[in-house]
Amino acid sequence: MSIKQRLAKLNPRQQEAVRFIDGPCLVLAGAGSGKTSVITTKIAYLVQECGMSARKIAAVTFTNKAAREMKERVGQLLQGREGHGLTVSTFHTLGLNIIRGELKTLGYKPGFSLFDPEDAKALLRDLMQKDAQIDADQISRVQSQISTWKNDLVLPGDALSHAADDDEQFAARVYEAYNRHLKAYNAVDFDDLILLPVVLLRDDPEVLARWRRKIHYMLVDEYQDTNVSQYLLVKLLMAERATFTVVGDDDQSIYAWRGARPENLVTLGEDFPRLNVIKLEQNYRSTGTILRAANTLIANNPHVYEKALWSELGPGESIRVVVNRHEEAEADRVASEILTRRIKERAEWRDFAVLYRGNFQARLLELKLQHYQIPYKLSGGTSFFSRNEIKDAMAYLRLLINPADDNAFLRIVNVPRREIGPGTLEKLANYANDQATGRGISLFAACHEIGLEQVLPARAVDRLGRFTHFIDGVRRRMDSGDAIAAIRDMLREMDYEAWLHQNASAPTVAERRMANVWTLIDQLEKSMERNAEDSATEDSDSLETETDGVEAAISRLVLRDILEQQAEEDDSDRVQLLTMHASKGLEFPHVYLMGLEEDLLPHRNAVEAGTVEEERRLAYVGITRARRTLTLTLARQRKAYGELLDCTPSRFLDELPPDDLDWEGRADKEDPEKKQARGKDAIAGLRSLLG
Numbered sequence: 001m002s003i004k005q006r007l008a009k010l011n012p013r014q015q016e017a018v019r020f021i022d023g024p025c026l027v028l029a030g031a032g033s034g035k036t037s038v039i040t041t042k043i044a045y046l047v048q049e050c051g052m053s054a055r056k057i058a059a060v061t062f063t064n065k066a067a068r069e070m071k072e073r074v075g076q077l078l079q080g081r082e083g084h085g086l087t088v089s090t091f092h093t094l095g096l097n098i099i100r101g102e103l104k105t106l107g108y109k110p111g112f113s114l115f116d117p118e119d120a121k122a123l124l125r126d127l128m129q130k131d132a133q134i135d136a137d138q139i140s141r142v143q144s145q146i147s148t149w150k151n152d153l154v155l156p157g158d159a160l161s162h163a164a165d166d167d168e169q170f171a172a173r174v175y176e177a178y179n180r181h182l183k184a185y186n187a188v189d190f191d192d193l194i195l196l197p198v199v200l201l202r203d204d205p206e207v208l209a210r211w212r213r214k215i216h217y218m219l220v221d222e223y224q225d226t227n228v229s230q231y232l233l234v235k236l237l238m239a240e241r242a243t244f245t246v247v248g249d250d251d252q253s254i255y256a257w258r259g260a261r262p263e264n265l266v267t268l269g270e271d272f273p274r275l276n277v278i279k280l281e282q283n284y285r286s287t288g289t290i291l292r293a294a295n296t297l298i299a300n301n302p303h304v305y306e307k308a309l310w311s312e313l314g315p316g317e318s319i320r321v322v323v324n325r326h327e328e329a330e331a332d333r334v335a336s337e338i339l340t341r342r343i344k345e346r347a348e349w350r351d352f353a354v355l356y357r358g359n360f361q362a363r364l365l366e367l368k369l370q371h372y373q374i375p376y377k378l379s380g381g382t383s384f385f386s387r388n389e390i391k392d393a394m395a396y397l398r399l400l401i402n403p404a405d406d407n408a409f410l411r412i413v414n415v416p417r418r419e420i421g422p423g424t425l426e427k428l429a430n431y432a433n434d435q436a437t438g439r440g441i442s443l444f445a446a447c448h449e450i451g452l453e454q455v456l457p458a459r460a461v462d463r464l465g466r467f468t469h470f471i472d473g474v475r476r477r478m479d480s481g482d483a484i485a486a487i488r489d490m491l492r493e494m495d496y497e498a499w500l501h502q503n504a505s506a507p508t509v510a511e512r513r514m515a516n517v518w519t520l521i522d523q524l525e526k527s528m529e530r531n532a533e534d535s536a537t538e539d540s541d542s543l544e545t546e547t548d549g550v551e552a553a554i555s556r557l558v559l560r561d562i563l564e565q566q567a568e569e570d571d572s573d574r575v576q577l578l579t580m581h582a583s584k585g586l587e588f589p590h591v592y593l594m595g596l597e598e599d600l601l602p603h604r605n606a607v608e609a610g611t612v613e614e615e616r617r618l619a620y621v622g623i624t625r626a627r628r629t630l631t632l633t634l635a636r637q638r639k640a641y642g643e644l645l646d647c648t649p650s651r652f653l654d655e656l657p658p659d660d661l662d663w664e665g666r667a668d669k670e671d672p673e674k675k676q677a678r679g680k681d682a683i684a685g686l687r688s689l690l691g
């Protein structure tokens with residue numbers, strides 16, 4: 001499609017936004033109104049109509065996924081080498097490129113390393129534990145304080161004067177030492193990717209001139225979620241020419257907790273008085289019903305700019321609200337529905353997205369999707385089976401059914417710690433593989449051999465013996481009685497949970513990991529029961545006996561695990577699982593929003609911190625991802641820290657237009673007085689926030 005044809009497809013306001021190139025431009029508009037479309041079309045316009053080299057254009061967006069999508073959309077508009085050298089990336093990648101280009105000026109050596117948050121935390125732990133006994137929570141707090149400072153462009157030298165209390169003063173001192181050590185390691189952390197370029201461009205006119213020559217035009221998507229440092233990066237690079245286009249929606253600002261400053265929208269107008277503000281009001285994404293729900297919900301938030309989104313796509317289906325008995329029923333419902341809807345609507349797997357507040361909510365859903373053999377892709381979080389604790393538990397299960405599984409043996413022989421070091425294992429492996437004697441036995445079997453005492457010290461042999469003895473004991477118990485109970489006892493006896501606590505950054509993290517392991521064992525049990533039912537209903541000479549039930553169930557789990565890994569490699573047609581945060585900017589024909597309950601959405605922490613408005617925007621983002629159908633689900637009961645808790649439906653459900661909702665499984669209506677009281681609380685909260 002030529003750029004002229006492409007432009008003709010846009011509405012007059014969008015066209016204006018694309019054509020306006022002589023000054024700063026802000027497109028401020030609601031979800032699905034074509035903001036990202038303006039950016040992609042404008043890149044093509046700049047290249048094809050204005051003759052600008054793609055090398056001189058930088059488009060930045062928020063997530064890698066969004067950057068990839070944008071690249072794809074632009075790629076369809078540009079021909080051949082036209083797009084060569086175009087930068088479409090996240091802010092962090094742009095920052096990384098600047099750092100790479102200016103390593104010397106920054107005082108870094110080539111081959112610097114990028115510390116991920118885990119690396120950074122380990123460094124902080126080392127530094128902080130020098131002074132005193134410090135717990136994991138304190139380390140996390142200091143880490144997030146340092147991150148806040150970096151996002152707000154507060155350097156170590158200035159942090160002390162910004163510190164409000166003793167804790168922050170302590171953090172400021174750690175910040176100084178932390179940065180010094182990073183430098184000594186020739187390393188930068190995630191926040192440095194923006195901070196270092198900004199400081200450099202601000203303080204070094206030569207460097208600034210160099211980068212201004214390189215980048216002539218900038219386009220920024222999801223501008224409402226930029227932080228102070230990111231805004232300064234744009235401002236520094238573009239100040240002279242003021243040639244940039246930023247697009248955003250204040251109602252979709254959902255990263256305040258990570259330093260985003262939605263007020264950057266206002267600052268922009270102050271910093272660039274010539275700013276051309278363009279508003280878009282037609283939504284091209286969602287049905288009228290979905291759009292009305294989104295508009296009605298967000299009307300409960302105060303507004304800087306009023307927006308009135310409308311759609312020509314017709315009313316479409318009602319929004320379904322499905323109440324389930326408990327979280328497992330909820331996950332099962334979503335999975336089975338996707339299965340049937342796919343056939344009914346002749347949809348593809350990729351047409352479905354399931355969104356949730358927290359990654360942990362994906363756990364049960366993944367298991368259900370696998371049960372129905374639905375291909376899926378989990379973004380952001382770690383897939384259930386690739387979690388370390390699940391890999392450990394799976395290795396135990398594999399070893400229990402097959403002691404010759406050396407990989408499983410190696411994974412867990414020292415997990416939890418049994419003082420069996422790499423040296424011992426190497427000698428054990430050599431002994432087991434001993435070519436001279438023509439043997440070649442499993443590591444597990446080798447532990448039982450008398451000859452081992454000649455290659456290993458008695459202490460090491462003793463430790464290995466204790467491990468195999470332990471595993472043998474569990475195997476015997478599995479054979480002679482309740483296999484699942486034996487497995488649960490094993491996990492308790494070796495105190496796997498204590499091991500998780502030693503290795504986790506916070507107690508809650510360890511608890512969640514342990515909960516994952518229990519979920520796996522629950523699933524194993526269910527899988528056995530299902531199998532028993534299946535074989536009972538089939539003919540009675542089934543070859544499966546009672547005892548190999550557990551083995552068959554474990555093999556099925558292992559197979560699922562392998563299938564999951566293979567699925568990772570094929571990214572094409574799969575149901576998308578994402579957090580609402582990660583779903584920003586994306587759209588899907590059919591969207592499921594899970595867990596519409598108080599404490600989940602809005603999240604309990606947000607309610608306590610008085611930031612319900614940000615949660616409402618998050619729900620708005622979730623709802624506006626849907627094109628044709630939207631299903632909201634919730635559970636009446638949910639397990640948290642081993643307890644079954646009653647859940648209250650989310651207040652956001654009350655804020656949607658009742659006539660557009662189609663309820664299923666709703667229990668008796670809530671006591672109207674209680675409901676009113678809750679509404680009042682929310683209003684009072686809002687008022688106090690507004691001052």
Ligand code: ATP
Nearest residue numbers: 009010011030031032033034035036037284285585
């Ligand atoms: P969000 O706020 O969620 O990021 P957005 O404002 O960036 O949304 P886009 O993703 O650009 O919106 O557009 C939403 C959908 O509308 C896309 O499918 C896009 O192709 C389509 N669209 C945009 N503009 C038009 C138009 N003028 N005519 C028809 N379809 C359009």
Ligand code: MG
Nearest residue numbers: 035036221585
């Ligand atoms: Mg967009």
